[in-house]
Amino acid sequence: MPPPALLPSGTLNPSTIDAHSLEDRRNQAAQGKTCIKTQEMNKNEFVTAIAEKSGLTKKDAEAALNACTAVVTDVLKAGDSVQLIGFGTFEVRERAARQGRNPHTGETIEIAAAKAPAFKPGKALKDAIQ
Numbered sequence: 807m808p809p810p811a812l813l814p815s816g817t818l819n820p821s822t823i824d825a826h827s828l829e830d831r832r833n834q835a836a837q838g839k840t841c842i843k844t845q846e847m848n849k850n851e852f853v854t855a856i857a858e859k860s861g862l863t864k865k866d867a868e869a870a871l872n873a874c875t876a877v878v879t880d881v882l883k884a885g886d887s888v889q890l891i892g893f894g895t896f897e898v899r900e901r902a903a904r905q906g907r908n909p910h911t912g913e914t915i916e917i918a919a920a921k922a923p924a925f926k927p928g929k930a931l932k933d934a935i936q
Contacts, residue, residue, distance in 0.1 A: 885898060897923075903916065903917065
């Protein structure tokens with residue numbers, strides 16, 4: 807089978823990749839043999855994985871996930887952080903006001919200060935993915 811064609815940008819042209827070669831490339835990426843981005847897990851897949859690992863029903867797993875995200879959101883809104891030892895810390899980071907440039911016109915613009923949610927992985931999580 808010929809190798810998948812590359813687009814001028816250097817990325818893979820999806821129309822030239824069949825399902826088997828894509829799966830092969832994902833397996834190679836998981837083994838660190840190539841640098842292709844693997845597929846992301848969506849919420850339904852995540853809920854299914856939680857249900858399988860915990861023995862909960864999918865309905866209960868989704869309720870638990872929704873409760874976790876709601877609690878993290880509420881805590882961050884209050885300006886606090888959530889620290890899960892070994893996993894990581896969810897926190898709010900302050901971004902200072904700064905000057906930017908409109909890429910279309912080149913005009914200097916003021917970008918307002920903002921709060922942004924952030925996640926800082928813990929040591930156990932970092933070690934687990936190495």
